[in-house]
Structures are given as structure tokens and as C-alpha cells.
Amino acid sequence: MTTATIHDSYLAEVRTRRLWSSVAALLFVLLFLGGFMIADERNAGGFWPGIPHILDFPADVLAEASEQWRSLPGLIAEAFPALIETVNIAGASTLIGGLAGAVIALLVTRGLAPAPWAVAPLRRLLDILRALPELVIALVLIFVLGGGPIPAMIAIALHTVGALGKLFSEVAENASLRPVEGLRSVGATWSQRMMLGILPQVAPNWLSYALLRFEINIRASAILGFVGAGGIGYDLRNAMSFGPGKFAEAAAIFVLLFATIVIVDQTGSALRNRLTKGAAT
Template sequence: MTDIAGSATRVADIQAAYLAQARSKRVMNLILIVIFAALLIAGFRTADRRNAGGFWDGLPNILDFPADVIGEAIERAHLLPGYLIKYLPSLIETINIAGASTLLGAMAGLVMSLLVTRGLGPVPWLVGPLRRVLDILRAVPEIVIALVLIFMLGGGPVPAMIAIALHTTGALGKLFSEVNENASLRPVEGLASVGATWTQRMLLGVVPQVAPNYLSYALLRFEINIRASAILGFVGAGGIGYDLRNTMSWGAGKFDEAAAIFLLLFLSIVAVDQMSSILRHRLTHGAKPGEIHR
């Protein structure tokens, strides 16, 4: 009997300890949430104070500009098809910037990823330094490289292409090397045993295994790069972003053209998103959906 009584007190002890633990965890969570909320509010107030126009003053005006643009677009709706055709070449240039830079970046990223994967890299001591190189390539915003290159090469699509390609190399190099780590080494060993060179081992042993994942990541990158190339156009690197800035700086009266550009940009982004999402789904059937790395 004493045994049972003893175990009962032990159960009570355990229960008390558990409740105390749960309570302290809850308190910790509460503190974390309070700190987070305080940071958020303080951050919002700081941003509001340092902004040219305040949040509450600007809120009523938020629809003024879209209303102007849509108003002018409707007023001159008959001109819209003409504008869509007029700005189509710029759109194609923007898409070309994204396409070329994604291709270049994917090819450079492929080579880099094979060099920085432990167990695959031909020069083990280069793995660490090359990873840092990829980190730096990823950390530099495209706009930095683009602006510097525009200064040296003049405006146009080439600076944007180089800038986005460099960033893409960094981003895809890392993702590809994560994919490579999951590749089976057996084909590589088999190829090595028949005397294949490193290039042959990689090209015939690794790449066929992981090509679908590569493609899926590259497509995702293409989506991101279209947005990036539109933005870079806005700072002077050609394409539809450049036209957008020009029509915007004319102010009212050209907003119908701005509306056409908005429409083109929106439609192409949505179209590319949809196409790439369908393609990616087909490529990595069974892979976890919705995981987006940028």
C-alpha cells in the first residue's frame, strides 16, 4: 500500500513539475510575443517618422494614383491596343534579359555547385573559399552591380544581364550544391572505376540524376529574374522598366501608356509564373510544393 501512496505522490510531483514547466514556457512565449510586438510598433513609428509623408496622411490618397491611371486608360481605351504593341519590344527585351541571365547564371552555377559539393569537388581545399564566393555573389543586390556597370558600359540591357547573372550564379550555385549532396555516388564510383575524368563523372554520373531538380530551380529563378530585370530597367538598364519610368516622369497625360505597361508587366509575370509552376510540378512530381527559396 505504501508503494501505491508513494507513486501517487510521485505522480502529483510529476504533474506539478509538468504544469510549472508548461507555465514557464507559456510565460516565455508571452514575453517573446510582447517583445516582438513592441519591436513591430516601434519600427512602424520610426519608419512613419522618417518617411516624407505620414502613414495616416497618405492613406486616404492611396487610391488617387491608381484612379488617375485607370481613369486615363479608360478614357483613351481605344489607344490601348496600340500601346500594347508599341511596348511589346521592350517587354521582350526585359524577358530576354531574364532569360539570358538565368541561362548564364545556371551554367555558371552548375559548374560552381559541382566544385563546392563535398565529395564531388575535384579540389577539396577550394570548397570553403568558393562557398564564400557564392555567399558574396548572393549577398550583393543586383542593383549595385547594375549601377556600377551602367556607369562603365553605358545604359542598356547588358549591365542588367551581367548583374542578374552574377546574382543567379550565387543563388543557384548554392541550391544546386544542396541537390548534388543528395545525389547517389554509385554512378560516379562506377564511372571512376572505368577511368572517367572528373568532367565525365560529373556530366554522366551526377547531372542526369539531378537535372530535373536543377531545371525546377532554374525555372523558379527565371520567374524571380523577370521581376528583377523589370526593376533594373527602372534605374536605367533598358527594357520595360525604363519605358515605365519615362512615361511616369511625364506625369499626368501619359498615364494611359503607363497603364499599358502595367498591364503588360502584370500579364507576363502571371503567365510566366503559371507556366513555370506547371512545368515545375511536372518535373519534381512528389516534391514538397510551396517551398520557395529566393
């Protein structure tokens, strides 16, 4: 085969790939436009007529908050207990989900799993838990258990198991097996090999992922409050539902929630950097 033939074959393959990429992009655009038109037709108010009014609600909230700015510190103090409930929901669900995810991660990691036949079913279980949104799980649990923080905690914990189980297993797959083999040679049990041979290697990265998940779960617990799962999201929904007269309370909750997310995000980032850099050194 000559160089010219190889060059022509390569160019033909490039043209074919570009053609299929163009066809895929065109299909994506057509599907997007078709879906958008259907959604716009089914929307009660219509998308295009509503665009000029998209900033009306934020403007009303800011206007009322600016008029009642002296009352904002008191409103923030009133909303603080609900924020503590939201953080508690996120913390408990992260702890429960993280512990369960750690155990399942070790059970599905190739080379570490005590029962290789159970790896595939457990991986599919993690896929299902990740695929189910917390909101859907919470709505089902609220229908069964009633409103409150318990459905939110269970829903977030289940999703956390799927997310952290996947991440933890990927970290464990990169761990060195030499300590495990050494412990096996002296008769250590599987749990002892995991505790002494694997956990010291993966702990910094696992803690880093858990902190990141805690940040995500705070946002999730606040969102679930809108469907009756308690916490600061529930108070925010009520303040927004009452409309004018309660907008200052909604603004105070927005400020408190935003400040909390920023503080947790910055603190978590600093801790994660310290953990990962410490592990690297």
C-alpha cells in the same frame, strides 16, 4: 525519478519556453513600433496623412486608360520591343547564372567536390551573392558602366549564381554515389563522373529550379528598369514620371507586363510539373 517529477520538470520547461517566447514577441513588437515611428517621422509626407490618397494614382491611371481605351492596343504594340528586351535580359542572366551556379554547385557538394578545402570559401561566396540585392549591384554597375541592359544582366546573373548554386548543391547532395563510384573504378575523370554519374540524376530538378528562377528574373529585370537598366521597366518609369497624359501608356505597359508574367508563370509551372513528375516516374 518518479513520473510526477518528470511531469513537473516538463511543465516547468514549457512555462520557461512560453515566457521567453512572450518576451521575444514583445521585443519584436516594440522594435517594429519604434522603427515605424522613426520611419514615419522621416517620411516627407507622413504615413497617416497619405493613407486616404493611396488609391489616387491607380484611379487616375484607370480613368485615363478608360478614356483612351481605343489607343491601348497601339500602345501595347509600342511597348512590346521593350518587353522583348526585358525577357532577353532575364533569359541571358538565367542562362549565365545557371551554368555558373551548376559548376560551383558541384564544387561545393560534399562527397563530389574535387578540392574539399575550397568548399567553405565557395559556399561563403554563394552566400554573399545571394545576400546582395540585384538592385544594389545594378546601381553600382550603372555608375561604372552607364545605363542600359548590360548592368541589369550582370546584376541578375550574379544573384542567380548565388541562388541556383545553393539549390543545385542541395539537389546534388541527395544524388546516389553508386554511379560515381563505378565510374571512378574504371578510371573516369572528375568531369566525366559528374557528366555521366550526377547530371542525369539531377537534371530534371535543376531545370525545374532554373525555370522558376527565370520567372523571378523577369520581374527583377522589369524592376531594374526603374533605375535606368533598360527594358520595359524604364519605359514604365518614364510614363509614370510624366504624369497625366501618359497614364494610358503606363496602363498599357502594366497590362503587357502582367500578361507576360502570367504566361511565363503558367508555362513554367507546367514544364516544372512535367519535369519533376517525369523524374519521379
